Amino acid sequence: MRLVRIVIHIVVLYVFYWAGTWIQDVLQLPVPGSIIGMLLLLAVFVFTAATPKWLQDGSGLLLGNMPLLFLPVTAGLVVHGELFSLLGAGLITAVFISTLLVMGTGSWVTQYLLKRGERYRE
Numbered sequence: 001m002r003l004v005r006i007v008i009h010i011v012v013l014y015v016f017y018w019a020g021t022w023i024q025d026v027l028q029l030p031v032p033g034s035i036i037g038m039l040l041l042l043a044v045f046v047f048t049a050a051t052p053k054w055l056q057d058g059s060g061l062l063l064g065n066m067p068l069l070f071l072p073v074t075a076g077l078v079v080h081g082e083l084f085s086l087l088g089a090g091l092i093t094a095v096f097i098s099t100l101l102v103m104g105t106g107s108w109v110t111q112y113l114l115k116r117g118e119r120y121r122e
Contacts, residue, residue, distance in 0.1 A: 002057065009058020016041045 023029070029036065044050050051058075053086025062069075 006057045006061055009055045010062065012055060013058060013062070014040075 016037040017034055018037070019040055020035065023036050023040075024031065024033035039097025045052060
């Protein structure tokens with residue numbers, strides 16, 4: 001029964017992905033279809049009684065195996081090493097700066113929300 005539930009959860013997630021890519025293709029949007037699909041899923045969670053817990057088993061399986069999903073990207077870097085050697089310094093700089101920005105922004109938002117929650121409880 002658990003296996004059937006996991007398969008259904010993954011199919012539901014894929015339907016949102018497929019809907020997002022279809023919308024992106026039809027409207028020729030510059031945003032990736034996977035992002036549009038995630039926004040559609042978020043809209044369902046926000047505007048209906050659905051909760052993320054309903055997809056927990058399937059998404060947990062996918063998240064648990066996520067490192068395997070990045071293997072093709074790593075293999076692509078090995079195959080196209082000349083591209084990485086030409087642009088390597090710029091890519092490393094961009095990754096470093098964007099990582100710092102994400103960490104800083106995430107920290108700031110977390111601190112802001114924690115302080116706001118403390119004021120709300122008082």
